[in-house]
Amino acid sequence: MHGTKAANLIVQESDLLIVVGARFDDRVTGKLDSFAPNAKVIHLDIDKAEFNKLRHAHATLRGDINEILPQIHLENDITPWVHHCESLRNGFKWRYDHPGEPIYAPLLLKQLSDMMPDTSMVSTDVGQHQMWAAQHIQHVSLRTSSPHLPRHHGFWSASSYGRFCSAS
Numbered sequence: 635m636h637g638t639k640a641a642n643l644i645v646q647e648s649d650l651l652i653v654v655g656a657r658f659d660d661r662v663t664g665k666l667d668s669f670a671p672n673a674k675v676i677h678l679d680i681d682k683a684e685f686n687k688l689r690h691a692h693a694t695l696r697g698d699i700n701e702i703l704p705q706i707h708l709e710n711d712i713t714p715w716v717h718h719c720e721s722l723r724n725g726f727k728w729r730y731d732h733p734g735e736p737i738y739a740p741l742l743l744k745q746l747s748d749m750m751p752d753t754s755m756v757s758t759d760v761g762q763h764q765m766w767a768a769q770h771i772q773h774v775s776l777r778t779s780s781p782h783l784p785r786h787h788g789f790w791s792a793s794s795y796g797r798f799c800s801a802s
Contacts, residue, residue: 636661636765640722648673652706654699655679658688678702728770739763743770 637645645651651673656662663669666688677684677691678699685694695702730741743766756771758764 636768638723638726638728638769640719640726643722643726644719645670645673651675653677653691654703655684657684663689739766740770743767747771 646669648670649672651670653675655678658666658669660666669689674692675689676693676695677686677689678695678697679685680697680699682694682696685691685696728740728744730738730744732738732741747770750771756767758767
C-alpha cells in the first residue's frame with residue numbers, strides 16, 4: 635500500500651510470501667481479499683496469536699527469527715524471479731519532476747537526503763510525510779514517533795550522531 639509501485643507489483647505477483655512478524659493489517663495489504671492472491675504464505679512470528687488472524691498461513695513457524703531464518707534453505711533457482719524484480723524496480727524508479735507545486739515534498743526530501751552524511755538520523759511524526767521520508771531519504775537511521783519532537787530532541791541530546799533531521 636505505501637511501498638513503491640515496483641514493490642507492490644512484486645508482492646502481488648508472488649507465489650510465495652515469507653512473512654516475518656507482520657499482521658497483514660490494511661496498511662500493509664490494502665484490500666486483504668485481493669492482496670497477493672496467488673501466494674502461499676509462510677508466517678514466522680514469536681507470538682502464535684498472530685498466526686492466521688487475517689490471512690491464512692500455509693505454514694507457521696513460531697520462535698526467534700535469528701534461530702529460524704538460518705534454517706530455511708532455498709532449493710529452487712530464483713534467478714529469473716530476481717531478474718524480473720530488478721526489471722520492475724528499474725522500470726518504476728521514482729521520478730522527481732516538479733509538478734508545478736511551490737514545494738514538491740518528494741523532491742525536497744531527495745535533495746535533503748543527497749546532502750546528508752551517512753551518519754545522519756531522521757525522525758518523523760506519523761502521516762504522509764512519514765511515508766515520503768521512508769521512500770525518499772536514503773542511508774540514514776529512520777525513526778518514527780508521536781509525540782515526535784520530544785523524541786527527536788532526546789535522540790539529538792543523547793547520541794553521538796552528527797546530523798539530525800526532523801520531518802513533521
